[in-house]
Amino acid sequence: MKQSRSSLVIAAAMIGAVVAMLLMSAPATPGQAEQQDLIVLPTVPPTSTVPPAPARPATGGAVPQSATTRLADTFDTDVSLGAWRIVDLEPVPPERQASWIVADGRLQQNRTVPPLRDPSIHETAVIAGNASWSDYTISASFYDQENANVGLIVRRQGNSYYRYRIIRDDYEARPKHLLEKVVNGDVTIIAALDASGYGARTWHTIALSVSGSQLRAYFDGQPTISASDTSLAAGEAGLYTRAIGGMLFDNVTVTSP
DSSP states (O other): OHHHHHHHHHHHHHHHHHHHHHHHHSOOOHHHHHHSOOOOOOOOOOOOOOOOOOSSOOOTTSSOTTOEEEEEEOOOSGGGGGGOEEEESSOOOGGGOEEEEEETTEEEEEEEOTTTOOOOOSEEEEEESOTTOOSEEEEEEEEESSOOEEEEEEEEETTEEEEEEEEBTTSOOSOSEEEEEEETTEEEEEEEEOSOOBOSSSEEEEEEEEETTEEEEEETTEEEEEEEOOSOOOOEEEEEEETTSOEEEEEEEEEEO
């Protein structure tokens, strides 16, 4: 008798468990759903915004107090882009040409032209000035979001120019600081510095001065490398990077002694 009662108790418990499971798996009515605790998903922090560039970037003596300003651009409006010409420094098909825009008060390298807008590793620049510019200094603030190469161009005529180029710290390529001469597209390193490059997602300054045969480069207000070369006597000034996107420029000036 006791065994029968025990069997009945066990059977009743099993039936109760099955009923409870069925109730839990059944769809909740609107009233029940309102009473259930909501699942709180983790919040994703918002994308950090780019801070404004320093109003007066340090040039470390690259620009003397008595210098005459030939060009100054803070890219406050879209009209600013009209003072610059977009140049692809390597042969590319039309659909892969570099795109530059003015947005949020900055000049931005914006990958390639629509509709693709893909990143490309080819070199690109924006150019200003004219072929008669000889002795001058170009300086700028820059902020790298996703690129890795930044630079300045002086004395450009066609496919010939001088260039100061810096490579980002977290890339293996060395040396990080390069003074280069490009003649009809052929690149020659005329000076190099095997020091730290630059960090991403912070504002830096870069400057390149040319006077006679002397070239002097500056980074974050400090002189880095210099060289002497007589191949190119005059030409336009420009900002350099790759068409990967994510490179911002601001507070660009070109001054002469």
